Amino acid sequence: MNRIVEVNRLNKTYGSDTVIKDVSFAIEENKIYGLLGRNGAGKTTIMHMITAQLFPSGGELKVFGENPYENNRVLSRISFIKESQKYPDIFRIADVLDIAASLYPNWDQSFAEQLIEDFRLPVKRRMKKLSRGMLSSVGIIVGLASRAPLTIFDEPYLGLDAVARNLFYERLIEDYAEHPRTVILSTHLIDEVSNMLEHVIVIDNGRILLDEEADGLRGKAFTAVGPAAAVSAFAAGKQLIHRESIGGLASVSVLGDVSGAERRQAEAQGIELVPVSLQQLIVHLTNGKTNGKVAELG
């Protein structure tokens, strides 16, 4: 599999503040990645370095096998849609699309026009007259229609309603199926995108917490709810990621598979077992209470 992005022991410091610490990972060709983590974890900093908008303080970074800085061979193949993307106020939507068409070699004008219709955007209206959600839609359209070999969406949905977000997911999957490319999605709405992701990278506090295939993370953690004593017995010897109790009831989330026999035994003792979703798993792992205990997850 071709590596589109290779990051090796990447660091970024601001004065004495280290915001990215020895981060290493690879992005493989034609997969959809989720870059997940809390606010301030360092996701945007990493994306800014990949797209040559920020210099690393240390470490190696290769995009399409080359150094991305002031390198048009690399940058012409990247489409980066930022959170609250800004456009010049006096531009009309049509102007933004014209410029995008001239920037991206794979630009598909008829796809862009179709998307404009789907998102119901007024092409002749100027940027300063657009709502926040409309501006986000413009970014999404540019990101999709550019069909760049590396397409990065960093929280592209500010102000976007559920209908428009769903439309984005639909069009992304359809177009990706027809025109495979590498996509990095950075978002907090993990539940909404988790089924589309092929690979998940979780950043916490400037470090990589998780770098795994998304489907492999399903069924990796369970929550057991039931009588406190029975739940404690069930959790004994397991890797705990979360624990809560109320009255005589307790709820624990543990990592690892639960065998059929174990499940029947637990259920016989009045314990209810439910799988932990990707979103809940990441909440538990990044809430600062587990200290990144995921080395054994794989």
Add this chain to the structure above:
Amino acid sequence: MGPIMDDGRPIFIQIAEKIEDDIIAGGLPEESQVPSTNQFASFYQINPATAAKGVNLLVDQGILYKKRGIGMFVAAGARETLIEKRKEMFYEQYIITMVQEAKKLGITIDQLTDMVRRGDERQ
């Protein structure tokens, strides 16, 4: 967004099961063409690679086969194979659990068979 998928199990296995269900129910007769992985991906809003993994699982089991350049088809005898497999799963998942629970409640095997008959009459 696929509310149809459950969170606890790998999606590719769930996709394979949905295709199996469709073959058993007769929606996908033997020798008929199976939707493409891209169609599955759009319909369930999942990654096409994941959909392909589910389809390939069934190819490995001889349930589906590939016609080069055309697509995936349901193999002859697939339905029967699947029904046999599901019968075994039925025994493991339902019968064993049912008998265990019955024992716990002091229900004899005779009473149990009687209950099964009554259940059937109510259908």
